[in-house]
Amino acid sequence: MAETLLEIDGVETCYGLSQVLFGLSLKVQSGEMVALMGRNGMGKTTTIRSIMGMTGARAGTIRFAGEQVRSLPSYKIAKLGIGLVPEGRQIFPNLTVYENLVAASGNRQGASDPWTIEKIHALFPRLAERGNNMGVTLSGGEQQMLAIGRALMTNPKLLILDEATEGLAPLIREEIWNCLSMLKGRGQSVLVIDKNVANLSRIADRHYIIERGRTVWTGTSEQLIAEPDLQHRYLGI
Ligand SMILES: Nc1ncnc2c1ncn2[C@@H]1O[C@H](COP(=O)(O)OP(=O)(O)OP(=O)(O)O)[C@@H](O)[C@H]1O
Ligand SMILES: [Mg+2]
Incomplete structure (x- = not known):
């Protein structure tokens, strides 16, 4: 069985008094490409900030490469890989x-x-x-x-991309998607945030959809493609 590289469970994160993540959970296995999706302002970047210790989570577990990283400073988390x-x-x-x-x-x-x-x-x-x-x-x-x-x-060990194709010309976007395919072929573990569901479902192994700081759906690319309602409901497509 593949090794779990990143495991976050029950994560709650706030900016001051405003709570943004309400018990978010997700996993990335070694060698997997996982997509994190959701509409604007649903907490995707905050999830990444919580993983990296840039905005500390106030509850939940965040384990990376077997270590609990929730209260570590960012530079130490980055150094773990x-x-x-x-x-x-x-x-x-x-x-x-x-x-x-x-x-x-x-x-x-x-x-x-x-x-x-x-x-x-x-x-x-x-x-x-x-x-x-x-x-x-x-x-x-x-x-x-x-x-x-x-x-x-x-x-x-894990590459995280937050909206890496945002605001770019089509040819450059294509180049970035090609780069992601190549990385996947190389066995690189990746957590990717993007709004292009068609490209994500072509390339990612599994997906998480979040809404208002909660995981509302998780599944494979085949399952995502098979449920157009889901895309309409949670991604506004
Ligand atoms: N530094 C901050 N201080 C206060 N509130 C913030 C801060 N950063 C984000 N927020 C709020 O937290 C919520 C989630 O924001 P976040 O950036 O995680 O969303 P997102 O899913 O990445 O959205 P997008 O698709 O637009 O990048 C939003 O309501 C946002 O306004
Ligand atoms: Mg964001």
Whole structure:
């Protein structure tokens, strides 16, 4: 049986007095690609912030690679092997593309086939062309590729992408979906948040739909495709 990499159960998270997650649960097995879906404001990014310890959960368990991480600081959680491609990309604007990638390089001993700058360049040739450009000068698509490359350079056990195709031109989106397919083929465990159900159901193994901070549905891609009502009800499609 596959090993459970991430397991969150009964997570409750608040911003000040406003509670956003009400007992959220989800699991990612090693090698799995899992999608987290839900309409705007339902708590997807807050789920990621809770996993990463950026907004502490006040209740529930969050286990990653066998360790309880709920009260750990973010840098320790990241070091356990989570690479985050955050909503809004958040690349270092005053570092070059090359420096953004090198700055993130880590866990090289622990990885069987570690990521290198050359492999990132093969994945996204644009980043090689732009190597000496400052982060701030990149287009949205280039920033997104850099954010993915940077997360991969940490050789993460789990890669988390929060809206990595948002606001991008169709060709660039396609490039990012192709990159996800390739990562899946490589056995990379991924938790992906996106609004494109068609692409997600083509590529992800399992899905969670959340509504107002609760898991309301979970199932495989076949099950998701077989229930168009579900998509209408919870995703507004
Ligand atoms: N820093 C914050 N302080 C207070 N409330 C917040 C904060 N961040 C998010 N919220 C609120 O928490 C709720 C969930 O937000 P969250 O960003 O997790 O949603 P989401 O599912 O990621 O939405 P989207 O699809 O728009 O990215 C929303 O009502 C939002 O307004
Ligand atoms: Mg969000």
